[in-house]
Amino acid sequence: MRLNVNGQAYEAEVEPEMPLLWALREFIGLTGTKYGCGIAQCGACTVHLDGEAVRSCSMPVSAAAGKRVVTIEGLSRDSSHPVQKAWLELDVPQCGYCQSGQIMAAAALLAKNPRPTDKDIDEAMTNICRCGTYQRIRAAVHLAAGTGKGGGSIIHMAAAGAGVDSAVAAADQTSKA
Amino acid sequence: MKKTQRNNTTNQSRRKFIVGSAAAAAGGGLALGFNLPFGVEPAAAQGVAAGNTEVNAWVVVKPDDTCVIRIARAEMGQGTHTGLAQLVCEELECDWKKVEIQPITPGQNLARKRVWRDMATGGSRGIRGSQDYVRQGGAAARMMLLQAAANEWKVPVGELTVANGVITHAASGRSTSYGKVSAAAARLTPPDVKSIKLKDPRQWKVAGKPMKRLDTAPKVNGSQVYSIDLKLPEMLHAAIKACPVYGGTVKSYDESKIAARTGVGGVVQVDDKTVAVVANTWWRAKAALDALPIVWDEGPGSKQSSATIAAHLREGLTSASNVFADINDGNAPQAIAGAAKKVEAVYSTPFLSHACMEPMNCTVRITANKAEVWMPSQNAEASLAALSSASGLPLAQCEAYNHGLGGGFGRRGGTQDFVRQAVAIAQRYPGRPVKMVWSREEDQAHDFFRPISQCKLSAGLDPSGNLVGLHLRVSGQSINAWLAPHNIKDGKDVRQLQGFWKAPGDAQIGYTVPNLMTEYAMRNTHVPVGPWRGVNTNQNGLYLECFMDEVARAAGKDPLEFRRALMKNHPKHLGVLNAAAEKGNWGKPLPAGVHRGIAQFMGYGSYVAAVAEVSVSGKGEVKVHRMVLATNCGHAVNPATIAAQVEGSVAYGFDSLQNEMTIRNGRMVELNFDTYRPARLFQMPKVETVIVPTYDFWGGVGEPTICVTAPAVLNAIHAATGKPVRTLPIKHHGLTLV
Numbered sequence: 001m002r003l004n005v006n007g008q009a010y011e012a013e014v015e016p017e018m019p020l021l022w023a024l025r026e027f028i029g030l031t032g033t034k035y036g037c038g039i040a041q042c043g044a045c046t047v048h049l050d051g052e053a054v055r056s057c058s059m060p061v062s063a064a065a066g067k068r069v070v071t072i073e074g075l076s077r078d079s080s081h082p083v084q085k086a087w088l089e090l091d092v093p094q095c096g097y098c099q100s101g102q103i104m105a106a107a108a109l110l111a112k113n114p115r116p117t118d119k120d121i122d123e124a125m126t127n128i129c130r131c132g133t134y135q136r137i138r139a140a141v142h143l144a145a146g147t148g149k150g151g152g153s154i155i156h157m158a159a160a161g162a163g164v165d166s167a168v169a170a171a172d173q174t175s176k177a
Numbered sequence: 178m179k180k181t182q183r184n185n186t187t188n189q190s191r192r193k194f195i196v197g198s199a200a201a202a203a204g205g206g207l208a209l210g211f212n213l214p215f216g217v218e219p220a221a222a223q224g225v226a227a228g229n230t231e232v233n234a235w236v237v238v239k240p241d242d243t244c245v246i247r248i249a250r251a252e253m254g255q256g257t258h259t260g261l262a263q264l265v266c267e268e269l270e271c272d273w274k275k276v277e278i279q280p281i282t283p284g285q286n287l288a289r290k291r292v293w294r295d296m297a298t299g300g301s302r303g304i305r306g307s308q309d310y311v312r313q314g315g316a317a318a319r320m321m322l323l324q325a326a327a328n329e330w331k332v333p334v335g336e337l338t339v340a341n342g343v344i345t346h347a348a349s350g351r352s353t354s355y356g357k358v359s360a361a362a363a364r365l366t367p368p369d370v371k372s373i374k375l376k377d378p379r380q381w382k383v384a385g386k387p388m389k390r391l392d393t394a395p396k397v398n399g400s401q402v403y404s405i406d407l408k409l410p411e412m413l414h415a416a417i418k419a420c421p422v423y424g425g426t427v428k429s430y431d432e433s434k435i436a437a438r439t440g441v442g443g444v445v446q447v448d449d450k451t452v453a454v455v456a457n458t459w460w461r462a463k464a465a466l467d468a469l470p471i472v473w474d475e476g477p478g479s480k481q482s483s484a485t486i487a488a489h490l491r492e493g494l495t496s497a498s499n500v501f502a503d504i505n506d507g508n509a510p511q512a513i514a515g516a517a518k519k520v521e522a523v524y525s526t527p528f529l530s531h532a533c534m535e536p537m538n539c540t541v542r543i544t545a546n547k548a549e550v551w552m553p554s555q556n557a558e559a560s561l562a563a564l565s566s567a568s569g570l571p572l573a574q575c576e577a578y579n580h581g582l583g584g585g586f587g588r589r590g591g592t593q594d595f596v597r598q599a600v601a602i603a604q605r606y607p608g609r610p611v612k613m614v615w616s617r618e619e620d621q622a623h624d625f626f627r628p629i630s631q632c633k634l635s636a637g638l639d640p641s642g643n644l645v646g647l648h649l650r651v652s653g654q655s656i657n658a659w660l661a662p663h664n665i666k667d668g669k670d671v672r673q674l675q676g677f678w679k680a681p682g683d684a685q686i687g688y689t690v691p692n693l694m695t696e697y698a699m700r701n702t703h704v705p706v707g708p709w710r711g712v713n714t715n716q717n718g719l720y721l722e723c724f725m726d727e728v729a730r731a732a733g734k735d736p737l738e739f740r741r742a743l744m745k746n747h748p749k750h751l752g753v754l755n756a757a758a759e760k761g762n763w764g765k766p767l768p769a770g771v772h773r774g775i776a777q778f779m780g781y782g783s784y785v786a787a788v789a790e791v792s793v794s795g796k797g798e799v800k801v802h803r804m805v806l807a808t809n810c811g812h813a814v815n816p817a818t819i820a821a822q823v824e825g826s827v828a829y830g831f832d833s834l835q836n837e838m839t840i841r842n843g844r845m846v847e848l849n850f851d852t853y854r855p856a857r858l859f860q861m862p863k864v865e866t867v868i869v870p871t872y873d874f875w876g877g878v879g880e881p882t883i884c885v886t887a888p889a890v891l892n893a894i895h896a897a898t899g900k901p902v903r904t905l906p907i908k909h910h911g912l913t914l915v
Binding site for chain 2: 002011015018019022025026027029030031032033034035036037038039041042044073075076079081085087088091092093094095096097098099100103104116121122123125126128129130132133134135136138153154155156157158
C-alpha cells in the first residue's frame with residue numbers, strides 16, 4: 001500500500017484493515033503518534049489527513065491511501081509550529097504521552113479557526129489527558145492564537161519566611177506558569 | 178472472599194531484595210549519597226583515577242562546564258527530575274542553563290552499593306524523600322570543586338567565591354570555572370557530612386523558583402521514547418489476556434484457529450490465568466488474540482457483583498466482628514447518644530482504575546547469562562528484582578532500563594506484574610526482545626483498583642451547636658491485605674484510615690473533638706486493589722469533609738466558621754484552610770445560581786484546602802466555574818510544577834466524581850473510555866493555586882490536593898441543591914459534570 005506521510009512516499013506491506021496508527025508506528029516507524037484506547041475516544045493517536053484531525057487508531061490504513069498524512073514528527077522540522085512554541089512556552093506537558101495528539105488537535109483547530117473562543121476550544125479539544133494539563137492546554141491554544149488569554153497557571157505564592165498566619169495574608173499573586 | 182496466592186511471590190521477592198540491599202548498605206560508606214562508594218569494583222575504581230569528572234555520585238562536570246546531575250527517582254510527569262536538579266544546582270552553585278539530568282539504572286545503583294539510595298517514586302516522596310541527601314551531594318561537590326581551585330592557586334579555600342559555576346579569588350583577580358577543576362576535584366576526599374552547611378531555603382535562587390521543566394522539548398515533537406515506543410533489533414510483539422474474573426484460570430485455548438494468520442508466531446500460556454499471542458507486530462498479535470478461542474475456569478469470583486460487594490461492606494458498618502478503633506478519645510457513642518442534636522450519614526465510594534494514558538507494557542530480552550527489561554516503572558529497583566526472580570538469573574546478571582512513564586498514579590510501583598508477564602513470554606524466545614503491550618481493555622480489566630469502601634458517620638451537637646462527639650467507621654477493602662499483608666500489625670490496618678490519624682506529620686486529622694472514635698472494619702473482596710494517586714486520603718477526605726458540612730448545616734453555622742472552631746490545636750491545618758478561604762473569596766457575594774463549597778484535609782505530609790464555585794442546572798448539569806486550592810507543602814521547590822500538580826489533581830478528583838468500576842459476574846464492566854470517562858478539557862474549571870510554605874517540614878505535592886477537590890465540589894452541590902451527595906459517582910443522583 002502506498003502512503004504519503006510527512007511529505008514522503010512509503011510502500012507498506014500491510015493488511016488494508018490495519019488501523020493507520022499501527023501502520024505508522026510499526027511499519028513506518030513513527031512512534032510519536034500514540035495508542036491510548038483503540039476506539040477513537042482519547043485522541044492520543046490524532047494525525048492530520050489532508051489537513052483534518054483524525055483518530056488514526058480507528059481508521060483503516062486503506063482510507064489514507066492517496067491522501068496526505070501528517071504526524072507530530074511532520075508538524076514542523078524544529079518544533080517551530082506556533083502550537084509547539086506555545087506548548088514549550090507554558091510547559092504544558094506533564095507525562096507527555098497524550099501531548100502529540102493534543103498538539104495535532106490544536107494545530108488543526110487553529111488552521112480552521114485562527115482565533116478560537118473558549119467554547120470553540122472546549123468543542124475541538126476533546127482529547128484525554130490523565131495528568132490533567134487542561135488549564136495549560138487551553139492557555140497554550142490561546143497563546144498560539146494570540147488571543148491575549150494565554151496566561152497559563154494562576155499561582156498565589158506566599159512570601160518566603162512568612163509564618164502560618166502571615167503567610168496567608170502575604171500570599172500574593174505572581175501568576176506565571 | 179480470599180485473595181489468590183500469586184501476590185505472595187511478589188512480596189517475598191521484594192522483601193528479599195530489600196534485605197539484600199540493606200545488607201549492602203550496611204557495608205559502609207553509604208550512609209550518605211555523596212560518598213564515593215565503599216569497595217568499588219576495579220573498573221569503577223579505574224574510572225575514578227583516569228581523567229574522571231564525576232565529582233561525586235550526584236554531580237559530573239564536563240570540561241565545557243556542563244553539569245550533569247544524576248537522578249534516581251522516576252519521572253512520570255510530576256516534575257521530580259527538574260525539582261531535584263534545582264535542589265542540587267542550588268547547593269552546587271552551578272549555572273542552571275548548563276544543567277543536564279541523567280537518570281541512573283538500578284543495576285548501576287546496585288553495583289555501587291546503592292549510592293543513589295531509594296529509586297521508588299510514590300507516596301509523593303520524590304522530592305521530600307531525597308531532598309536532604311541530594312542537597313548534601315550538591316554542596317559536597319561545590320566544596321570539592323572550590324578546594325580543587327584553592328589547591329591549584331595555593332590560597333585558602335575561604336578566600337574563594339563562586340557563582341554560576343565560576344570560581345573567583347578576588348584578592349588576586351583570578352577566576353576559573355567548574356569544568357576546568359572538576360577532574361582535580363574528583364580526586365579529592367569528600368568532605369565530612371558534618372562540615373556541610375545547607376542553605377537557608379529562604380535564600381534560594383534556583384530552587385523555590387518557577388524554573389522551566391528540563392524535560393519538555395521531546396514531549397512536543399514526538400521524539401520522547403516511552404517504553405511502549407521502544408524498537409530493538411529482532412523484536413517480537415505480544416498481546417496478552419488474563420481471565421476476566423479475578424481468581425479464575427485458563428482451562429484451554431485452540432491455537433490452531435490462529436496459526437495461519439499473517440505474522441503470528443505462537444501462543445504462550447504466561448501463567449495459570451493468562452494467555453499471550455506473539456507476532457511480528459503488536460496489532461497482528463492483538464487481532465490474533467481477539468480471534469483465539471479461550472475457555473476460562475472462572476471460579477467462585479464469577480458470582481460476585483457490585484451488589485454483593487456493597488452488601489458485604491454494609492455489614493461491616495455495624496458489625497462487632499473484624500473491626501478495631503484507632504482513635505478512641507472520651508466516649509463518642511455515649512456523647513452522641515446523649516447530645517441535643519444528632520446527625521448520621523452513610524457515604525460510599527466505588528472501585529476506580531488508574532487508566533494511565535500509556536497502557537501497561539514491558540519489553541524483556543533473556544539470554545543464557547543476561548536478562549534485561551525496558552519498562553515504565555515507578556520503582557526501577559523493584560522491576561530489577563522482579564526480573565531477577567522471574568528469570569532465575571542473579572541480580573548482577575540483570576539490568577533494567579526505565580523510561581519516562583506515560584502516567585503512573587500508583588499503578589506502576591510495587592506490583593511489577595507486567596515485568597513477570599513479559600519475562601514468562603520472553604523465556605520462550607531466548608535472545609530475542611519481546612515487547613508486551615496491554616490493550617486498553619486489558620488495562621481497565623486488570624488494574625490494581627482504588628479500593629471500594631463505605632463510611633458511617635455520626636455526630637452529636639450541644640444546644641449551642643458545638644460538636645461534642647464524632648464517630649466514624651470505614652468499612653472496605655484493604656490495600657495492604659492484597660499487596661503487603663506484613664504491614665498489618667496485630668490485625669489492625671491503620672493505612673485505610675489515612676487522613677484520620679492522630680499522629681502529626683503525615684496525614685493527621687485536623688479537628689479536636691472531645692469525644693472522637695475512628696474505626697476500620699476490613700471487608701475484602703476478590704478484586705485486586707492498590708494505591709491510586711492520593712490512595713485513601715481521597716475517600717476519607719470526602720467522607721469527613723462532606724459530613725462536616727452536613728453537621729455545620731445541622732448546627733446552623735457557616736461551614737468555614739464551624740470548622741475553624743474545631744481547629745485551634747491544628748494551626749497548620751487552619752492556616753491553609755484560611756488561605757483557601759481568603760483567595761477563594763469565602764463569604765463574598767457570588768453571581769446568581771453559583772454556590773461555594775469548602776474542604777480541608779492532610780496527606781503525604783502536606784496540609785491542603787480547597788474552595789469550589791459551582792452551579793447546578795435544573796437538568797442536573799454541574800458546572801464547576803473556579804477552584805482555589807491551597808497547600809502548605811513545607812518547602813516549595815518549584816511553584817510552577819506545584820501548580821501543574823494541583824491543576825492535575827483537580828482533573829483526577831473530577832474522575833472520582835464521575836466514574837466507577839462496576840462488577841458484574843465477577844469482572845469489570847467499564848473496559849474503555851466510552852464507559853470510563855476521565856475528565857476532559859471542557860469540564861476543567863479555572864484553577865488557582867495558593868502556596869503557603871512554612872519552611873519547617875517537607876511535604877509532598879503530587880497527591881495531596883486530590884483529596885479536597887471532590888468534597889469541595891460536593892459541598893458546593895449540596896449548597897446549590899440543598900441535598901447531600903453521599904454515594905459516588907454523581908450520576909446516581911442525576912448529576913453530570915459539564
